[in-house]
Structures are given as C-alpha cells and as structure tokens.
Amino acid sequence: xxxxxxxxxxNGDQTEFLCEPDETLLDVLRxxxxxxxxxxxxxxxxxxxxxxxxxxxxxxxxxxxGAEAEGHDIGTIEGMAEGDKLHPxxxxxxxxxxxxxxxxxxxxxxxxxxxxxxxxxxxxxxxRYWLAGNLCRCTGYDKIIRAVMDTAEDMRRAS
Amino acid sequence: MRYEAPTxxxxxxxxxxxxxxxxxxxxxxxxxxxxxRSEMIEPDxxxxxxxxxxxxxxxxxxxxxxxxxxxxxxxxxxxxxxxAAWPGVVEAVxxxxxxxxxxRATLAGNLCNGSPAADSVPAMLAADAIVRIAGPGGVRxxxxxxxxxxxxxxxxxxxxxxxxxxxxxxxxxxxxAYLRFxxxxxxxxxxxxxxxxxxxxxxxxxxxxxxxxxxxGPKVTLVPEAATAIEGSxxxxxxxxxxxxxxxSAASPIDDKRGTIAFRKHVAGVLGRRAAxxxxxxxxxxx
Ligand SMILES: Cc1cc2nc3c(=O)[nH]c(=O)nc-3n(C[C@H](O)[C@H](O)[C@H](O)COP(=O)(O)OP(=O)(O)OC[C@H]3O[C@@H](n4cnc5c(N)ncnc54)[C@H](O)[C@@H]3O)c2cc1C
Ligand code: FES
Ligand code: FES
Numbered sequence: 099x100x101x102x103x104x105x106x107x108x109n110g111d112q113t114e115f116l117c118e119p120d121e122t123l124l125d126v127l128r129x130x131x132x133x134x135x136x137x138x139x140x141x142x143x144x145x146x147x148x149x150x151x152x153x154x155x156x157x158x159x160x161x162x163x164g165a166e167a168e169g170h171d172i173g174t175i176e177g178m179a180e181g182d183k184l185h186p187x188x189x190x191x192x193x194x195x196x197x198x199x200x201x202x203x204x205x206x207x208x209x210x211x212x213x214x215x216x217x218x219x220x221x222x223x224x225x226r227y228w229l230a231g232n233l234c235r236c237t238g239y240d241k242i243i244r245a246v247m248d249t250a251e252d253m254r255r256a257s
Numbered sequence: 258m259r260y261e262a263p264t265x266x267x268x269x270x271x272x273x274x275x276x277x278x279x280x281x282x283x284x285x286x287x288x289x290x291x292x293x294r295s296e297m298i299e300p301d302x303x304x305x306x307x308x309x310x311x312x313x314x315x316x317x318x319x320x321x322x323x324x325x326x327x328x329x330x331x332x333x334x335x336x337x338x339x340x341a342a343w344p345g346v347v348e349a350v351x352x353x354x355x356x357x358x359x360x361r362a363t364l365a366g367n368l369c370n371g372s373p374a375a376d377s378v379p380a381m382l383a384a385d386a387i388v389r390i391a392g393p394g395g396v397r398x399x400x401x402x403x404x405x406x407x408x409x410x411x412x413x414x415x416x417x418x419x420x421x422x423x424x425x426x427x428x429x430x431x432x433x434a435y436l437r438f439x440x441x442x443x444x445x446x447x448x449x450x451x452x453x454x455x456x457x458x459x460x461x462x463x464x465x466x467x468x469x470x471x472x473x474g475p476k477v478t479l480v481p482e483a484a485t486a487i488e489g490s491x492x493x494x495x496x497x498x499x500x501x502x503x504x505x506s507a508a509s510p511i512d513d514k515r516g517t518i519a520f521r522k523h524v525a526g527v528l529g530r531r532a533a534x535x536x537x538x539x540x541x542x543x544x
Contacts, residue, residue: 142294
C-alpha cells in the first residue's frame with residue numbers, strides 16, 4: 099500500500115504525517131504522533147474513549163481515517179491544558195474525584211469541553227445525553243456529571 | 258486499498274467508472290469504518306465524498322430543502338429553518354447514536370447502509386423524500402422508497418452514488434414526526450421505528466398522510482392502510498384506533514432477544530398512533 103501524506107493542524111500546531119489509507123486517525127495519533135491521551139476502548143464508536151474534535155465537533159477518532167484529517171483542525175486531550183495550567187474541567191475532575199481508572203477520562207473531558215462551548219448552561223439531562231456516547235466502567239457517572247455541571251457553573255460565574 | 262477524495266461529482270463518477278474492484282463510498286464512516294475494522298469488508302478503494310462540492314450544503318430549493326449527502330446529523334439539527342420545515346426527519350436523524358456519531362453520520366449513509374432499523378429512513382419515506390443519484394449518465398432522481406432492497410442491499414449500481422436528498426415543498430398545515438422504541442434511553446438500535454407525515458385541510462381534518470414503519474420487516478415499509486385510516490378525520494379516537502390496528506397488522510417483524518413478534522407488532526401500533534398525534538399537533542391540528 100502506498101502511504102498518504104496528510105497536512106493538518108493538531109492542537110493548533112501544523113502537523114504532517116504519513117499514514118496507510120485504511121489507518122484510523124486514532125492509530126495515527128497514538129502510534130505515529132505519540133499522542134496517547136486518546137484511548138481505544140472499543141474501536142466501534144460505542145465508548146467515546148477516543149473522542150477528539152474535528153473543526154470543533156466531537157467525533158470518535160476510531161471511526162475516522164487519518165487521511166480524512168487533511169486540512170482540518172484536530173483537537174485532542176493533549177491540547178486541553180495550557181502548558182501547566184489545567185482546564186477548569188480537568189481541575190474539577192481532580193478535585194471531585196470524577197475518575198477512577200481514568201481510561202474514559204480523556205474522551206469525557208474532550209466531549210465535556212465541547213458541550214460547554216456549545217452550551218454554557220446545560221441542564222443535567224442535557225449533560226447526560228451529550229455524554230451518552232462516553233462510557234465509564236468505574237464511576238457510575240454521577241461524579242462525572244456533577245463535575246461537568248459544577249465546572250459549567252464556575253465558568254459562568256467567572257465570565 | 259486506495260483512498261480517494263475527489264472535489265467534483267464528475268471526478269467521483271470518473272473514479273468509480275475506472276474501478277474494477279470493490280469500491281465503497283465514505284460519508285461519515287460510522288458504519289463503514291466499523292465494517293472495515295472488523296474485516297467484514299475488504300475494499301480495493303474508498304471514495305470519500307466529503308470534499309465534493311455541494312455535499313456539505315443544506316439549500317432551499319423550490320420551496321423544499323436539498324441536503325447534501327455529506328451533511329451530518331448535527332448540522333441538520335443546527336439548521337433552524339430545516340428543523341422548522343421537517344421536524345420529523347430532523348428528529349429521526351438526531352436519534353442516530355451519540356454526540357460523536359452525530360458529528361459524522363449522514364442521511365445518505367443511513368439509507369445506503371441498508372439496515373431495516375435505520376432511524377432516518379421511515380421519516381424520509383413518510384416525507385416523500387427524493388434521492389438524487391449521480392452516475393455515468395449524469396444525475397437521476399428516485400423516490401427514497403426505491404433505494405432499499407433488503408438488509409444491507411440497495412438498488413444503487415456500483416458506479417453510482419447519492420449526491421443529495423431532497424425534501425419537497427409541502428402545503429401549509431403540514432408536519433411530521435418520528436418515534437422509535439429502544440430498551441435504553443440512548444445509543445441503541447430501534448426495536449420499532451415509525452415516521453408519520455401529514456397535511457391538514459382548512460377545516461383541520463387530515464387531508465393526506467404517509468405512515469412508514471422501520472425494524473419490523475426486511476426493509477422499511479410504507480403502510481398505506483394506516484394513512485387511509487386517518488385521512489378525512491380529525492384524528493379522533495376511532496381514527497386513532499384504526500391507524501393503530503393498521504400498523505400492528507402491517508408489521509411483520511422477526512422474533513429476537515430485543516423483542517418478540519407480538520411485542521413488536523403491538524409497539525408498531527402504539528408508536529404509529531403517538532407519532533401521528535405529534536405530527537397532527539405540529540401541523541396545527543386541534544384534538
Ligand atoms: C455507536 C453507534 C451508534 C449508532 N446508532 C444508530 C442509531 O441509533 N440509529 C441508526 O439508524 N443508526 C445508528 N448507527 C449506524 C450509523 O451511524 C448510521 O447508519 C449512519 O447514518 C451512517 O451514516 P454515515 O454517513 O456514517 O455512513 P457511512 O459509514 O459513511 O456509510 C454507510 C454505508 O453507506 C454507503 N454510503 C455512504 N454514503 C453514500 C452515498 N452518498 N452514496 C452511496 N453510498 C453511500 C457506504 O459505502 C456504506 O456502505 C450507529 C453507529 C454507531 C457506530
Ligand atoms: S474506541 Fe472509539 S468509540 Fe470506543
Ligand atoms: S474511570 Fe475507569 S472507565 Fe471511567
């Protein structure tokens with residue numbers, strides 16, 4: 099197979115990579131670019147552990163080809179903190195212990211950040227629906243939902 | 258495998274014509290990538306339609322709406338005028354998968370994947386949607402009901418693809434609705450799905466209706482008896498009962514762990530009645 103040359107922006111940095119035509123964006127991120135924050139839970143679009151944003155929209159990177167990233171802006175968990183400064187969602191997840199093993203956490207944070215950009219004041223129901231594609235086998239979800247709602251409130255107060 | 262992302266319809270048609278092997282269209286990839294990764298398919302080529310001009314557009318046309326084949330569910334749900342004109346079709350596509358799936362999944366992909374349980378298909382069938390197909394001879398327009406041929410099978414030829422889906426103009430006092438039953442509240446495959454589209458006359462009676470059922474047969478089907486049952490009525494109790502009975506008797510589902518035949522037939526009637534009530538109210542009808 100001949101490899102495809104892709105030029106894209108990842109977390110704001112212009113990035114070039116070569117990939118196989120049938121290689122997923124998730125595999126490119128993890129195996130070629132060393133961005134291992136995005137996780138593979140299922141590889142079938144069900145768990146959301148591989149969530150990234152493409153031009154601001156959350157998608158499963160396991161269901162996207164690396165080649166499709168050409169010319170798009172990709173956002174991963176690695177781009178969420180600014181240097182050492184954690185995003186308010188990351189802070190809140192730590193404070194409120196909204197994670198246990200942590201496998202689901204990068205995907206949930208990426209999806210939750212997109213939710214708050216889209217809707218700064220989500221109801222609990224809206225939050226639960228928005229995150230329905232992010233499975234967690236450890237926490238029972240309650241702490242996750244509470245942490246997202248609390249962050250939303252803090253961010254509204256701060257702005 | 259080759260990956261090709263042409264920018265014009267002509268280039269896409271030309272590429273398809275040049276392929277002797279197995280070439281698959283890629284829209285949102287939420288079905289295709291699952292099949293590719295599980296090696297259910299081993300294509301020689303994948304043709305990504307998302308860079309073709311017009312494929313990402315939602316455009317007003319002759320009083321109706323043309324939806325490009327690469328428009329995602331999220332994009333449809335964010336389009337206010339489209340939501341107002343075709344709430345049932347938009348809510349049906351909005352039910353597909355999670356936020357992540359919504360960012361990618363398309364109407365055309367849902368249709369071409371050929372699942373009898375595809376959520377948007379009953380809504381499109383009720384809506385009289387017209388599919389525009391591009392191929393070597395140019396484009397042709399086909400009613401959506403002519404596309405599915407059975408589980409995983411469509412009437413498209415190997416050298417053709419869907420360019421857009423058109424929701425036609427409808428008179429005043431028209432609306433539509435889609436409901437499905439799933440065992441969970443999110444992220445599941447329809448056990449039964451039902452789309453209803455109707456228009457009311459000036460006196461508030463149903464002038465014309467279309468009722469379509471999903472997941473209760475090898476392909477999505479129109480139920481003309483259910484439409485006849487409510488036409489000429491104000492959706493009174495008798496009309497509702499007749500529609501319920503028509504949906505139940507038209508359903509010919511399989512028995513599996515997700516629902517028995519008796520259960521699915523019953524639910525087809527219940528959803529038909531509820532979807533008709535929602536469409537009726539949206540169209541401005543008074544019960
Ligand atoms: C986690 C998850 C949850 C899901 N939940 C639901 C659900 O609730 N309801 C539901 O109905 N579906 C569901 N699906 C299935 C899937 O998301 C939908 O069928 C979706 O609409 C497919 O659209 P797509 O653009 O991603 O299609 P793709 O995967 O790109 O394509 C699907 C098929 O159609 C063909 N195709 C695509 N575009 C064209 C075209 N323009 N012309 C000709 N052929 C074409 C492809 O070659 C392929 O065979 C789910 C999938 C996942 C992974
Ligand atoms: S790994 Fe992509 S959704 Fe599970
Ligand atoms: S913390 Fe373990 S899966 Fe969520």
